[in-house]
Amino acid sequence: MTTVLELKQVTKTFGSGHKKVEALKNTEFKADRGELIAIIGPSGSGKSTFLTLVGGLLTPTSGDVILNGQNITKMSEKERSQIRLNEIGFILQASNLIPFLTVAKQMKLLNKVKKGNMSVGEMEQLYEDLGIGDLRGKYPSDLSGGERQRVAIAKALYSNPSIVLADEPTASLDSDRAYEVMELLKRETKSKKTTSIVVTHDTRLTDYCDKVYYMTDGVLKLQEEN
Amino acid sequence: MFLAWNEIKKNKLRFVLITGVLMLVAYLVFFLSGLATGLKDLNRESVDKWKASAIILTEESDKSLYQSSMFLDQVEEVNADETAVIGQLNAIAGNGSQKKNVSLFGIRKEEFLMPEVTEGKPFAGENEVIADDSLKEEGFSLGDELSLSSSEEKLTIVGFTDKARFNAAPVLYADLETFHMVKYGEGADANNDRINGIVIRNGEGDVIQDDALQVIEIEDFIQNLPGYTEQNMTLTFMIYFLFAISAVIVAIFLYVLTVQKISMFGVMKAQGISSFYLSKSVIAQTFLLAAIGVIIGMALTLTTGAFLPAAVPVSFDLPTMLIYGAVLIAVAIAGALFSVLTIVRIDPLKAIGG
Ligand SMILES: Nc1ncnc2c1ncn2[C@@H]1O[C@H](COP(=O)(O)OP(=O)(O)OP(=O)(O)O)[C@@H](O)[C@H]1O
Numbered sequence: 118m119t120t121v122l123e124l125k126q127v128t129k130t131f132g133s134g135h136k137k138v139e140a141l142k143n144t145e146f147k148a149d150r151g152e153l154i155a156i157i158g159p160s161g162s163g164k165s166t167f168l169t170l171v172g173g174l175l176t177p178t179s180g181d182v183i184l185n186g187q188n189i190t191k192m193s194e195k196e197r198s199q200i201r202l203n204e205i206g207f208i209l210q211a212s213n214l215i216p217f218l219t220v221a222k223q224m225k226l227l228n229k230v231k232k233g234n235m236s237v238g239e240m241e242q243l244y245e246d247l248g249i250g251d252l253r254g255k256y257p258s259d260l261s262g263g264e265r266q267r268v269a270i271a272k273a274l275y276s277n278p279s280i281v282l283a284d285e286p287t288a289s290l291d292s293d294r295a296y297e298v299m300e301l302l303k304r305e306t307k308s309k310k311t312t313s314i315v316v317t318h319d320t321r322l323t324d325y326c327d328k329v330y331y332m333t334d335g336v337l338k339l340q341e342e343n
Numbered sequence: 344m345f346l347a348w349n350e351i352k353k354n355k356l357r358f359v360l361i362t363g364v365l366m367l368v369a370y371l372v373f374f375l376s377g378l379a380t381g382l383k384d385l386n387r388e389s390v391d392k393w394k395a396s397a398i399i400l401t402e403e404s405d406k407s408l409y410q411s412s413m414f415l416d417q418v419e420e421v422n423a424d425e426t427a428v429i430g431q432l433n434a435i436a437g438n439g440s441q442k443k444n445v446s447l448f449g450i451r452k453e454e455f456l457m458p459e460v461t462e463g464k465p466f467a468g469e470n471e472v473i474a475d476d477s478l479k480e481e482g483f484s485l486g487d488e489l490s491l492s493s494s495e496e497k498l499t500i501v502g503f504t505d506k507a508r509f510n511a512a513p514v515l516y517a518d519l520e521t522f523h524m525v526k527y528g529e530g531a532d533a534n535n536d537r538i539n540g541i542v543i544r545n546g547e548g549d550v551i552q553d554d555a556l557q558v559i560e561i562e563d564f565i566q567n568l569p570g571y572t573e574q575n576m577t578l579t580f581m582i583y584f585l586f587a588i589s590a591v592i593v594a595i596f597l598y599v600l601t602v603q604k605i606s607m608f609g610v611m612k613a614q615g616i617s618s619f620y621l622s623k624s625v626i627a628q629t630f631l632l633a634a635i636g637v638i639i640g641m642a643l644t645l646t647t648g649a650f651l652p653a654a655v656p657v658s659f660d661l662p663t664m665l666i667y668g669a670v671l672i673a674v675a676i677a678g679a680l681f682s683v684l685t686i687v688r689i690d691p692l693k694a695i696g697g
């Protein structure tokens with residue numbers, strides 16, 4: 118197993134003085150290729166903070182985040198933006214689709230801005246895997262919540278990122294749809310050998326995951342390994 | 344361009360609106376510039392026709408041709424490639440049915456002020472004149488006998504020439520003798536050596552020695568025609584003001600659109616799409632809208648121009664229009680920079696914030 122992501126003694130504090138919040142306390146973490154990892158925990162425990170640190174949207178107060186052997190904490194904002202573009206796929210709670218682009222054009226935009234492009238065949242495969250082939254000509258406003266999240270996953274998986282980060286991707290879905298989306302995420306993680314980290318409130322969804330971490334007050338603990 | 348164009352296609356109405364506003368502003372700018380050119384021509388076209396470098400008037404006249412008075416033989420003291428004498432007066436000319444304010448130029452047939460005749464023939468004898476062809480539209484024609492407000496003399500139109508208006512009045516060209524008859528009546532013989540000015544081409548070094556005379560560059564002379572500079576400045580000021588207005592309109596409109604899309608831009612930045620790419624898209628969008636607005640505005644202006652009655656002094660100068668069009672587009676893009684600043688400042692973390 119190759120390590121894709123490694124956090125070394127990472128801490129993150131917000132504010133200072135009596136307003137100081139330690140959102141993440143001295144955290145060690147490792148994720149391997151092909152792993153689907155869930156992070157659960159109460160509100161305000163630091164889950165999103167963890168995810169944004171990994172995604173290079175925040176810099177840690179101390180410690181290092183190493184993605185694919187590159188220390189992203191040492192990078193400039195511009196370099197990190199490039200890493201986000203080419204190595205990380207984000208899936209957000211609310212849909213991260215662009216309202217004025219059809220499904221096919223959402224993909225085309227990625228094709229324009231990303232380095233590693235997908236062949237037509239790979240593209241078709243992705244459409245088929247996610248069951249969104251028939252939605253190509255539709256605008257996000259004409260899709261159901263589940264369809265939107267499936268397209269969002271397709272965008273996140275476009276041109277095989279090293280890691281997919283999902284912050285409560287199923288929060289806006291009913292449980293049937295939520296299971297479906299998790300199922301998909303699992304299948305794609307396995308078949309594409311990417312690493313996915315999913316933050317969720319819903320403990321029933323953790324059955325799909327290889328590892329489940331529990332976050333309380335900025336402390337991350339491995340809870341179970343399937 | 345990809346984002347810009349697709350957004351326009353999806354949200355047609357809002358972009359049609361902004362393009363419409365830009366088009367109206369462009370229309371107004373082009374029309375005012377046409378009016379400015381037209382009014383300029385109205386004042387200066389006969390002077391431009393001289394293709395002269397300067398005019399010599401008396402110091403006392405304060406650059407007014409009408410107020411200047413000198414003697415014919417003073418032309419001998421002038422040091423220039425070519426010289427031409429001119430006498431000028433204003434009068435009301437009538438042919439029995441129509442009356443019109445005109446400017447009478449007394450010139451010598453063999454000098455360069457003599458216009459080319461486009462219809463009829465040059466003046467040959469006493470009391471014959473060549474008239475500006477704008478008089479044709481006013482109901483004057485070849486062979487008309489003109490009575491003048493200030494004189495007993497009757498003038499006959501024997502020919503027409505084009506582009507000959509001076510300070511908004513059509514010009515009648517006559518020889519010096521006729522001019523003197525009109526100006527001095529009974530006293531014509533006693534004053535037959537009087538002229539108003541000397542027009543020169545390529546004066547050298549000290550053009551004149553006489554302290555009572557003044558050499559005035561042609562452009563300077565034109566700027567001092569009554570009302571010319573004031574009129575010009577008013578219109579130019581209005582045009583510049585419109586540029587500022589369109590910058591502000593575009594800035595506000597795009598800013599509102601950008602603010603609406605802040606979370607979308609944030610998500611895109613989180614996904615690693617650069618501020619540069621997003622800014623480029625906004626600029627491209629502005630360019631498209633402004634260019635379309637300007638082109639339609641220009642087409643509309645030219646169409647309107649074709650249907651306007653001849654009495655409206657508009658004349659469209661394509662190079663000027665192209666420059667103003669380019670300025671409008673540039674100014675719109677300057678307005679968009681405000682939105683670019685907003686995009687650069689968006690924090691992707693806020694968009695993702697969970
Ligand atoms: N930008 C910030 N400035 C100050 N404090 C912050 C900031 N972001 C997060 N925090 C604090 O850090 C802690 C962890 O926040 P975080 O968003 O990571 O929680 P979470 O586990 O994702 O919660 P939820 O389940 O509600 O999304 C909270 O106490 C929060 O108030």
Ligand SMILES: [Mg+2]
Binds near residue numbers: 164165166284696697
């Ligand atoms: Mg959160």
